Amino acid sequence: MGYLDGFRVTFKNIFQPRVTTRYPTEKRPKPLRFHGRHVLNRYEDGMEKCIGCELCAGVCPARCIYVRGADNPPDEPVSPGERYGFVYEINYLRCIHCDLCVEACPTEAITESKLFEFSFTNREDAIYTREELLVDDEGQPKHLPWEDWRPGDEEHTSGWVRATAPSGSAAFEGKVAWSGELGFGVRAPEKGQSEPEATD
Amino acid sequence: MGDPLFEDGIDLAVVLIVLLKVLVVFGFLLVSVLLMIWFERKVISDMQSRVGPDRAGPWGILQTLADGIKLFFKEDLMPEQADRRVFRLAPYLSAVPAFASFAIIPMGGTISIAGRETYLQLADPPVGILFLLAMSSIAVYGVMLAGWSSGSKYPLLGAVRASAQMVSYEAAMSLAVAAAVLAAASLSTHDIVQSQATWSWNLWALGGVPFLIYMVAGTAEINRPPFDLVEAEQELVGGFHTEYSSIRFALFFLAEFMNTITIAAVAVTLFLGGPNGPAIGFLPDLWPVVWFFLKLVAFLFVYVWLRATLPRLRYDQLMDLGWKKLIPAALYWLLLIAALRAGRDQGWNQGVVLGVSLAIGVLGWVILAGALRVGQRETEDSAQGEEVLVRGEATS
Numbered sequence: 209m210g211y212l213d214g215f216r217v218t219f220k221n222i223f224q225p226r227v228t229t230r231y232p233t234e235k236r237p238k239p240l241r242f243h244g245r246h247v248l249n250r251y252e253d254g255m256e257k258c259i260g261c262e263l264c265a266g267v268c269p270a271r272c273i274y275v276r277g278a279d280n281p282p283d284e285p286v287s288p289g290e291r292y293g294f295v296y297e298i299n300y301l302r303c304i305h306c307d308l309c310v311e312a313c314p315t316e317a318i319t320e321s322k323l324f325e326f327s328f329t330n331r332e333d334a335i336y337t338r339e340e341l342l343v344d345d346e347g348q349p350k351h352l353p354w355e356d357w358r359p360g361d362e363e364h365t366s367g368w369v370r371a372t373a374p375s376g377s378a379a380f381e382g383k384v385a386w387s388g389e390l391g392f393g394v395r396a397p398e399k400g401q402s403e404p405e406a407t408d
Numbered sequence: 409m410g411d412p413l414f415e416d417g418i419d420l421a422v423v424l425i426v427l428l429k430v431l432v433v434f435g436f437l438l439v440s441v442l443l444m445i446w447f448e449r450k451v452i453s454d455m456q457s458r459v460g461p462d463r464a465g466p467w468g469i470l471q472t473l474a475d476g477i478k479l480f481f482k483e484d485l486m487p488e489q490a491d492r493r494v495f496r497l498a499p500y501l502s503a504v505p506a507f508a509s510f511a512i513i514p515m516g517g518t519i520s521i522a523g524r525e526t527y528l529q530l531a532d533p534p535v536g537i538l539f540l541l542a543m544s545s546i547a548v549y550g551v552m553l554a555g556w557s558s559g560s561k562y563p564l565l566g567a568v569r570a571s572a573q574m575v576s577y578e579a580a581m582s583l584a585v586a587a588a589v590l591a592a593a594s595l596s597t598h599d600i601v602q603s604q605a606t607w608s609w610n611l612w613a614l615g616g617v618p619f620l621i622y623m624v625a626g627t628a629e630i631n632r633p634p635f636d637l638v639e640a641e642q643e644l645v646g647g648f649h650t651e652y653s654s655i656r657f658a659l660f661f662l663a664e665f666m667n668t669i670t671i672a673a674v675a676v677t678l679f680l681g682g683p684n685g686p687a688i689g690f691l692p693d694l695w696p697v698v699w700f701f702l703k704l705v706a707f708l709f710v711y712v713w714l715r716a717t718l719p720r721l722r723y724d725q726l727m728d729l730g731w732k733k734l735i736p737a738a739l740y741w742l743l744l745i746a747a748l749r750a751g752r753d754q755g756w757n758q759g760v761v762l763g764v765s766l767a768i769g770v771l772g773w774v775i776l777a778g779a780l781r782v783g784q785r786e787t788e789d790s791a792q793g794e795e796v797l798v799r800g801e802a803t804s
Contacts, residue, residue: 214717218455228459 242322243305247349248342250390257317260293264309272302296338325356347391413526433530441665442472455716484654489559499659502550506666509543513673516697536597548574555648566647570638576730581625583738587618588678601682609681617741619679630667634718672707
C-alpha cells in the first residue's frame with residue numbers, strides 16, 4: 209500500500225509487548241565482569257595488599273586516583289612489603305570505570321566490585337577514601353549509607369584479571385597465579401575459553 | 409442569529425455568565441494541554457514499544473504537571489545579544505492567539521444558566537472563521553519575533569523557516585476552510601455546525617478533499633511532525649525557542665499544544681459536524697459535549713499517529729507540497745464547489761456543470777504542470793551554468 213504501510217506498522221506496535229526494563233523496580237542481572245565501585249583488598253592474614261606504588265594513579269586516564277605511599281611502621285606493618293598506601297582516594301565524579309587501575313596493580317590490591325548504584329549527594333562523598341574502599345575484617349566491602357549493595361556484587365570482582373595469565377598465554381589458562389584474599393581465600397580460576405560449555 | 413444570551417440586552421447576569429464561560433474555557437484549555445502532552449507521549453511510546461511516562465500519578469498522568477512545575481522554578485535566561493523587549497513580548501504573542509482562537513469553537517448545544525439560554529461556546533462572532541485565521545496569522549509573529557529577537561543563529565534560521573512555512577500553508581488552509589464556509593453560507597462556527605446536522609458532515613458532503621487539505625495544511629501550520637522543520641532538533645537545536653528557558657519556554661510549549669488542540673477542534677467543527685451526533689434520551693445537554701470530545705480525541709490520536717509514523721520532510725519538499733500541490737488543489741476544489749452551488753441555484757443541468765468544471769480542471773492541471781516543468785528546466789539550466797563556471801574557475 210506504499211505510503212500507508214507505515215501507519216499499519218505503528219498501529220500494530222501498540223499491541224506489541226514493551227521492551228522496557230522498569231529499572232528501579234526490576235533489575236537485570238549484571239554481567240560477570242561488570243565494572244563497578246572499587247575495593248581495596250587484603251591478604252588472608254589481614255595485611256593490606258596495596259604497596260603505595262602509585263601505578264594505578266599513573267595509568268588512570270581520568271586522573272581520579274590519588275595515592276601516597278609511606279614506609280611501613282616496623283612494629284606493626286600494614287602491608288607485607290616495604291611500603292603501604294597511607295592515602296588512597298578515588299574521585300567518583302571523574303572515574304570512568306575503565307578498569308585500567310586494576311590491570312596496572314602489581315599486587316591485585318585494587319579490584320572492582322559490581323556495585324554501580326551509589327548516588328552521593330555532595331562532592332565530599334564522591335571522593336572515596338582509603339578507609340571507605342578497604343574491605344573490612346571479614347573481607348567484605350564496606351557498605352556506605354548511599355550505596356545500594358545487592359547480593360553478589362562483591363563476588364567475582366574483576367574476575368577476568370585473575371582468569372587470564374600475566375603473559376596472556378593460553379598455556380596459563382586455569383592455573384592460579386594470584387594471591388588469596390581475606391574472606392574469600394584463593395579464588396578458583398574461571399572456567400576457561402577452551403571449554404565454553406563449562407561457563408557457570 | 410447569534411448567541412441568544414445577548415437578545416434581551418446586556419445586564420450584570422449576562423456579563424457574569426460570559427465571565428464564567430471565559431473561566432471554564434481557560435481552565436479547560438490548560439487542563440486539556442496537560443492531558444494532551446501526556447496523551448501524545450503515551451501513544452507515541454505505545455507505538456514504539458516503550459512504556460512512556462509512568463512515575464507521576466496513575467499511568468504518569470501528572471507528568472506534565474511535574475514538568476510544568478519544574479519549568480516554573482528554573483532560571484530565566486536571556487542572551488546578551490537579545491532584543492530585550494521583543495524577546496519578552498514574543499511568548500505572549502504566541503500564547504494569546506492560541507488561547508483566543510479556541511473561543512469560537514462550539515463545544516455543545518444550547519444550555520440555560522440561571523434562566524438564560526446560551527450556546528456552549530465562548531463567543532459566536534459573525535466573522536467566526538475569519539477570527540480564527542487572523543489569530544493563526546498573529547501566531548506567526550510570535551514565532552518570528554522570538555527567533556529574531558534571540559540574537560542567535562539557530563533561532564533566526566528556525567524563525568525564517570517558520571514564517572515561510574506558516575505563511576505558505578495558511579493559504580491552502582484558508583482555501584480548504586473557505587469550502588466549508590461556502591457549504592454553510594456563513595462564517596459563524598455555530599451556523600457551520602448547524603448546517604451539518606443529521607449526518608451531512610462536510611467530510612463527505614464536500615468530497616473529502618478539503619478535509620484532507622485542511623489536515624495536511626493544519627499540521628504544517630502548527631509545525632507538528634512531519635512538518636516540524638521549524639524546530640528540527642538535528643539541524644537547529646530547538647529552532648526558534650532555542651534561547652528560551654523557564655516560564656517563557658513553557659509558554660511556547662503551551663501555545664504549541666494548544667494550537668494542536670485548536671486545529672483539531674476546528675477540524676471537528678468544520679468537517680466532522682462539531683457536537684452533532686445521535687441524541688440519547690437522558691441528559692440531553694450532555695451528549696453533544698461527549699460527541700465533541702470523542703471526535704476531538706479521535707482527531708488528536710490521528711495527529712499523534714502521523715507524528716509516530718512519518719519522517720520529517722525536506723525543506724524543498726515542504727514548499728513543493730504547499731505551493732505546487734495543496735494550493736492549486738484547494739483552489740480548484742473551492743471553484744468546483746462554487747460552480748456546483750451556483751449551477752444548482754440557477755437551475756442549470758448539474759451534469760453539464762460538472763463536465764465543464766472537470767474539463768477546466770484538466771486544462772488547468774496541464775497548464776500548471778507545463779509551467780512547473782519550464783520552471784524546473786530553468787532551474788536545472790542555471791544550476792548547470794553555475795557548475796560550468798565553477799569548473800572553469802577550477803581549471804584556469
